Amino acid sequence: MKSNTKSSITLPPEELELVLELKAQLHAKSNVEVVRRGLRLLKEVTNREALRQAYKRDSLAVRGSLEKEIAELDSLVAEGLEDW
Numbered sequence: 001m002k003s004n005t006k007s008s009i010t011l012p013p014e015e016l017e018l019v020l021e022l023k024a025q026l027h028a029k030s031n032v033e034v035v036r037r038g039l040r041l042l043k044e045v046t047n048r049e050a051l052r053q054a055y056k057r058d059s060l061a062v063r064g065s066l067e068k069e070i071a072e073l074d075s076l077v078a079e080g081l082e083d084w
Contacts, residue, residue, distance in 0.1 A: 009035075 011019065022034045 019031050019034050022028070022038075023031060026034065026037065028034045028037070
């Protein structure tokens with residue numbers, strides 16, 4: 001893709017109003033800057049969510065074996081304490 005490739009999008013009036021409001025709030029130089037910042041934020045959030053889901057999946061995958069190991073070691077908790 002060439003650098004500075006032109007693209008044009010048409011927004012409904014409500015969405016254009018939102019872009020203009022954000023442009024003022026963010027002190028953005030242009031409407032395009034608002035859209036770019038929004039796209040970057042969306043990518044970050046999406047990446048974070050994917051990472052969160054991966055951790056959740058992996059945690060669930062090891063939970064069963066971890067519970068089994070803890071149950072096996074549970075009988076050793078008080079081992080040797082009767083001497084005290």
